[in-house]
Amino acid sequence: MRDLLRVLAVAPALLVAACSGGSEPTAATGPATLPAAYSYTLTSSCGERSLIGTYRVRVAHGVVTDVDPRGRAVAPPDLGDVPTIADLEAMIGAAEPDAVVEVERDVDGLLTSVSIDHVPDAIDDEECYAVSGLRDRAGGGG
Numbered sequence: 092m093r094d095l096l097r098v099l100a101v102a103p104a105l106l107v108a109a110c111s112g113g114s115e116p117t118a119a120t121g122p123a124t125l126p127a128a129y130s131y132t133l134t135s136s137c138g139e140r141s142l143i144g145t146y147r148v149r150v151a152h153g154v155v156t157d158v159d160p161r162g163r164a165v166a167p168p169d170l171g172d173v174p175t176i177a178d179l180e181a182m183i184g185a186a187e188p189d190a191v192v193e194v195e196r197d198v199d200g201l202l203t204s205v206s207i208d209h210v211p212d213a214i215d216d217e218e219c220y221a222v223s224g225l226r227d228r229a230g231g232g233g
Contacts, residue, residue, distance in 0.1 A: 122180050123200035127152055128228040131176060132161070137206070139215035142172050149228065150175045179205055179220055201225060 128151045135142045146168070149157040155175055158167045174182070179202055186192045191208040206219045 122202065123196075125176055125225075126227040126229055129176075130224075130226050130228055131222055132224040133173065134221040134223075135219065136221070137219035138217045140218075142168050146173065147224075148173055148175070151228070153177060174220070176202055176222060176225075179222070182207060182218070 128149075130147060130149045132145060133148050134145045137143075145161040147159040147161060148155055153175060155170045155173045158170060158173050160167055183192060183194055183205055186207050187209055189211065191206075191211050193204075193206040194202065195204040197203050202222050204219075204221045206217065209216045209218075
C-alpha cells in the first residue's frame, strides 16, 4: 500500500515534467492532414476477403471515385469496398479492445501501413494495408 501511495504521489510530478519539457509533439505522432482530392496506391495483403492486391485509388471529398487494379488482370472491386486513407485511420480508432493493431507512419504523420488482427485467436480475420504514392489531385493530376 505504501508503494502505491508513493507512485500516486510521484505520478503528477512526472506528468507535469513530461508536459512542460518544451518539446512540441511532431506530426508523426498522429494522422496527417489529407488534401480534399488525392490518389494513392493501396496494397491489401492479408485476410480472407475480396480486396487483395494492389490498386491505384482516387478519392475526392472523402469518397473513393475510381479504383485501378495494378498487376492483376481482374475487374476493379466495388468502390464501396475500397477504403480511403481516412477510412483506414477510422478503422484504427475503432478496433476492438482485444485487437492487435500495428501502425506505421512516415515523418509527416502519413499512414504507410496498418495491420489489424480483429480476433487474435481466429484465422483470416486480419486486415493488412500498405499505403504509398500519395498525390494531391487539386491540380487535376494523379
